Amino acid sequence: MNRRVYLDYSATTPMKKEVLEEMQPYFIDKFGNPSSIYSFGREAKKAVDIARDQVAKLIGAKTDEVYFTAGGSEADNWAIKGIAYANKDKGNHIITTKIEHHAVLHVCEHLEKNGFNVTYLDVDEHGLINLEDLKNAITDQTILISIMFANNEIGTIQPIKEIGQIAKEKGVTFHTDAVQALGNVAIDVNALNIDLMSLSSHKIYGPKGIGALYIRKGIKIHSFVHGGAQERRRRAGTENVPGIVGFGKACELAMENMDTHIKHLKMLREKLIKGIMENIGYVRLNGHPEKRLPGNVNMVFEFIEGESLLLSLDMVGIAGSSGSACTSGSLDPSHVLMAIGLPHEIAHGSLRLTVGDFTTEEDIDYVLEQLPKIVDRLRQMSPLYEKVKGGQKSCTQKK
Numbered sequence: 128m129n130r131r132v133y134l135d136y137s138a139t140t141p142m143k144k145e146v147l148e149e150m151q152p153y154f155i156d157k158f159g160n161p162s163s164i165y166s167f168g169r170e171a172k173k174a175v176d177i178a179r180d181q182v183a184k185l186i187g188a189k190t191d192e193v194y195f196t197a198g199g200s201e202a203d204n205w206a207i208k209g210i211a212y213a214n215k216d217k218g219n220h221i222i223t224t225k226i227e228h229h230a231v232l233h234v235c236e237h238l239e240k241n242g243f244n245v246t247y248l249d250v251d252e253h254g255l256i257n258l259e260d261l262k263n264a265i266t267d268q269t270i271l272i273s274i275m276f277a278n279n280e281i282g283t284i285q286p287i288k289e290i291g292q293i294a295k296e297k298g299v300t301f302h303t304d305a306v307q308a309l310g311n312v313a314i315d316v317n318a319l320n321i322d323l324m325s326l327s328s329h330k331i332y333g334p335k336g337i338g339a340l341y342i343r344k345g346i347k348i349h350s351f352v353h354g355g356a357q358e359r360r361r362r363a364g365t366e367n368v369p370g371i372v373g374f375g376k377a378c379e380l381a382m383e384n385m386d387t388h389i390k391h392l393k394m395l396r397e398k399l400i401k402g403i404m405e406n407i408g409y410v411r412l413n414g415h416p417e418k419r420l421p422g423n424v425n426m427v428f429e430f431i432e433g434e435s436l437l438l439s440l441d442m443v444g445i446a447g448s449s450g451s452a453c454t455s456g457s458l459d460p461s462h463v464l465m466a467i468g469l470p471h472e473i474a475h476g477s478l479r480l481t482v483g484d485f486t487t488e489e490d491i492d493y494v495l496e497q498l499p500k501i502v503d504r505l506r507q508m509s510p511l512y513e514k515v516k517g518g519q520k521s522c523t524q525k526k
């Protein structure tokens with residue numbers, strides 16, 4: 128049996144044992160409905176309150192500015208639709224970027240069909256937006272700026288504080304999708320001038336299907352689910368108490384371990400990047416060299432397809448992901464890789480490896496032992512590689 132190495136922490140993380148232990152009583156013993164006034168209900172409500180506090184602490188928010196949702200996608204949907212529809216008397220213009228998660232992009236496309244105008248900002252070759260572009264895009268109709276904190280594919284971290292400052296000066300509400308940043312970057316919603324922020328639990332060693340939207344006090348936003356009075360009448364439905372408890376615990380752990388977590392991930396990331404660069408030719412790192420998530424490695428391996436690479440890696444027990452359409456079930460190559468200017472055929476050879484708390488140096492050694500062999504074998508089958516060997520220049524050489 129091969130070694131199994133999971134390097135897709137940006138897709139999801141395993142739950143921590145401490146998180147599971149915290150959640151367990153709320154399935155059977157403490158099963159009460161937080162809205163009920165007797166003791167069963169009160170103990171569930173108390174657990175939800177504690178979790179809300181744990182989430183708030185990690186982001187520097189007030190407890191009652193945290194609203195639980197069914198995950199990051201729901202938080203993105205709520206933030207953008209909620210602000211758009213609640214403020215359409217003030218304007219109909221929204222600014223976002225070309226590299227957002229689909230939970231933001233598809234909501235914006237929906238709004239475009241419903242009377243809103245959306246500006247999709249370009250990014251540079253490293254995936255960063257240009258602050259001047261942002262300033263120039265703002266009009267008297269602009270009601271929302273939604274720009275992600277850190278990109279899920281290439282890991283680029285945006286200048287959030289500066290974006291928040293611009294939004295504040297212009298009186299425009301600022302939402303950021305911080306699903307990938309949470310736990311990996313220190314976040315303080317006040318210092319960074321953030322008005323709304325989407326969070327997800329399963330990226331920080333918590334359970335799946337639970338997340339939160341931070342909503343600054345005083346922000347005008349529509350309710351997301353109409354019904355009961357839960358989440359201060361803004362998101363109806365009996366709370367996912369075990370999920371909320373688990374998310375809270377995951378936030379508490381993330382806060383306690385942030386420094387060692389970031390150090391560990393960065394060490395592994397650098398080892399992986401260095402090992403690949405030194406042992407494999409015709410590769411390039413996608414994303415920003417420094418302003419990137421501590422656990423993110425995204426590289427292009429010329430002349431081969433990301434999907435073949437993934438399948439070959441899977442055969443030796445290594446799990447990663449790629450931005451190529453073939454593996455994601457859609458027909459287009461990654462919109463993020465296209466936005467940073469990679470030609471279609473190059474975007475095809477991209478591989479994302481994301482490390483996490485349970486990744487070891489031995490895991491990286493194993494990848495560095497397997498990957499060069501796989502790349503070499505796949506390239507031997509590539510007609511494009513034959514041409515380069517015959518004297519033609521490649522894309523990474525032109526750079």
Ligand SMILES: Cc1ncc(COP(=O)(O)O)c(C=O)c1O
Binds near residue numbers: 228278304306
């Ligand atoms: C940047 C970003 N936003 C939103 C989401 C969606 O989060 P969830 O899976 O909790 O709906 C993800 C998850 O892949 C993400 O990476």
Ligand code: FES
Binds near residue numbers: 451452453458
């Ligand atoms: S067909 Fe595979 S990404 Fe273009």
